[in-house]
Amino acid sequence: MNNTLKYSQLKVVILILTFFTSFSFYGQGDIKEAVETSMVRTHEDKDLQWGPCPSFMPEGCTISVLHGDPSKANVDVFFKVPANYEIPEHWHNSAERMILVSGELRVTYEGEKEQIMKVGSYAFGPSTKPHTAKCGDKDPCVIFIAFEEPLDAFPMVLKQ
Structure with missing residues (x-):
């Protein structure tokens, strides 16, 4: 009976070790993803790299990637246009989550009424829904935009 008891105890120990070993490997994968460096940015940071907007946008429009890869899902950007700038009608494959940080x-x-965003305003833009915008005449407009899908923008004339 002692041998049987010892064998049963050994099976329990093996099961526990197997559980904790697999849990440990699972946890390590999660930890690697969580080790990403945090950051804080404002639209006035000197180290932001501003690049051009899509070619259909008038001159003066710039974008700075804050986090993520624009060719992949979940990318955050600052989108900046000068005062009095008219953003032509366009659409995105992704939904947009936006906060106006300037202007x-x-x-x-x-199909909707015009809405006015002021600094601190949040806006949600549904995927593929065409929209236009105009920046006020006092200050440049900077919008934080979180895209769910890769970053893209298409003028209405190209929507199929």
Whole structure:
């Protein structure tokens, strides 16, 4: 009976070790993802790299990637336009989550009334829904935008 008891105890120990070993490997994968470096940025940071907007946008529009890869899902950007700038009608494959950090922006989504964003305003833009915008005349407009899908923008003339 002692041998049987010892064998049963050994099976329990093996099961426990197997559980904790697999849990440990699982946890390590999660930890690697969580080790990413944190950051804080403002639209006025001197180290931001501003690049051009899509070619259909008028001159003066710039984008700075804050986090992520624009060719992959979940990318965050600052989108900046000068005062009095008109953003032509366009659409995105991704939904947009936006917060206005500078200026005043009038936004109109197809089939909806114009809405005015002021600094601190949050806006949600549904995927593939055409929209236009106009920056107010006092300050440049800077919008933080979180894209769920890869970053893209298409003028309305190209929507199929």
